[in-house]
Amino acid sequence: MSDNNRVLVVGGAGYIGSHCCKALAAAGYRPVCFDNFSTGHRDFVKWGPVIEGDIHDQSRLADSIKQHGVIAVLHFAASSLVGESVSDPQKYYHNNVAGTLSLLRAMRQAQCKTLVFSSSGAVYGESHQGLISESEIPRPVNPYGRTKLIIEEMLADFQKAYALASACLRYFNASGADLSGDIGEDHDPETHLIPRALLATQGKIDDFAIYGDDYDTPDGTAIRDYIHVMDLARAHILALKYLVSGGAGSCFNLGTGRGHSVRQILRQISTETGKKTSFAIKPRRQGDPPVLVADPARAKASLGFVPKYSDLSTIVRSAWTWHERVQRAKAREPKQTVQLLL
Ligand SMILES: NC(=O)c1ccc[n+]([C@@H]2O[C@H](COP(=O)([O-])OP(=O)(O)OC[C@H]3O[C@@H](n4cnc5c(N)ncnc54)[C@H](O)[C@@H]3O)[C@@H](O)[C@H]2O)c1
Secondary structure (H helix, E strand, C coil), X not given: CCHHHEEEEECCCCHHHHHHHHHHHHCCCEEEEEECCCCCCHHHCCCCCEEECCCCCHHHHHHHHHHHCCCEEEECCCCCCHHHHHHCHHHHHHHHXXXXXXXXXXXXXXXXXXXXXXXXXXXXXXXXXXXXXXXXXXXXXXXXXXXXXXXXXXXXXXXXHHCCEEEEEEECEEECCXXXXXXXXXXXXXXXXXXXXXXXXXXXXXXXXXXXXXXXXXXXXXXXXXEEHHHHHHHHHHHHHHHHCCCCCEEEEECCCCCEXXXXXXXXXXXXXXXXXXXXXXXXXXXXXCEECECCHHHHHHHCCCCCCCCHHHHHHHHHHHHHHHHHHHHHHHHHHHHHHC
C-alpha cells in the first residue's frame, strides 16, 4: 500500500464514518480511524488502524497525521442530536466548533491541506420552495445547524488564508446500511425516522409517532430526501479526489432530488418486511418544514456524483437486514448468560 493513500477518518467508528472507511479501503486508500468512541462502535472499525483519541487533543491529532503520513482528513466527529443541541448548546459549540478548530490547528501543524467535512442539510433551516440549492442563503433554526454553518464559514476562511482546501458535504437524510450487512445505523438514542420505524416494526419501541399529518403535501406527512449511506461514502471519495486534483473548495448538497413522505416510508417498510408498523399521530414539531429536498446538481457537475443505492426499496431493505441482524445478536446475549448461570 502506498503511503500516499492514508486518510485520517475522524469519527470513523460512527454510522457514516465506518461506511466511508469501508469504501476508502475498497478504493485503495488506507483509512486511519481517529475516534473517542463517545457514540461510535469498536466493532465498526475493520478496515485499518484505529487511534483512540479526542478531537480536542490537538497534539495527538497532529502526531497521528504525521506518523501515518496522512494525505487528507475526512471529518465526521460531532454531536448531532437536534433536540439536545437546543437544551445543551454548550456541548455542541464545544464538540463541533471548538473540536473542529482543534482539528484545523492540528492539520496546519502537520501540514495536511485537504479536508472533507460532514455538514448537513440542517444549515438551510425551514422555509423553502422546491429543491434547495447551495445558492440559497442558509438560515439554520437550531444550534446543531448553526454549528455546521459556523464550521463551513471557518473552513472558507482557512482556505483563503492558509490554502487548506475543504469540501463541505451537506447530507440530507442519511439512511440504509451496508449491503453486505457488515455495519449499519446504531445510534443511542435513535432519533432518525427509518431506524425508529423499523424498531417499532420489530416491537422494540412503543412510542413511534408521525409528527404532523396535516402538512400541505399529497398525504399530509412531511417529505424528506433520503440518501443511502453507501452513496454518501462514495461521494466522500469523489470529493477527496476532486480536492486532491485541485478542485475549488465548496459546499455540496448530497441528496437525490426526490422526496418521500413518512407514509411512503411506512408503506415501503410493510412491502419489504410483510409487517405493519404501529404509530401514533402527534402534532407537528416546531421547526419541521413540510418538504426538504436537495438540488443535487452541483455535486453531479463538480464531483460526478450520482446516487446508485438511494431508491427507497434498497434503503429500507438494507436497513431492515441490519436491524434484524442486530436484534438477533442482542437476543443471543441474555440466553448465553442464562446458560452460564444454569
Ligand atoms: N446521520 C445523519 O443523518 C446525518 C445527517 C447530516 C449530517 N450528519 C453529520 O455526519 C457526521 C456523522 O454522523 P453519524 O450519524 O455517523 O454520527 P455518529 O454519532 O454515528 O458518528 C460520529 C462519530 O464521531 C465520534 N466523535 C464524536 N465526538 C468526538 C470527539 N470529540 N472526538 C473524537 N471522536 C468523536 C463518535 O464516537 C462517532 O464515532 C456528523 O458530523 C453529523 O453531524 C449526519
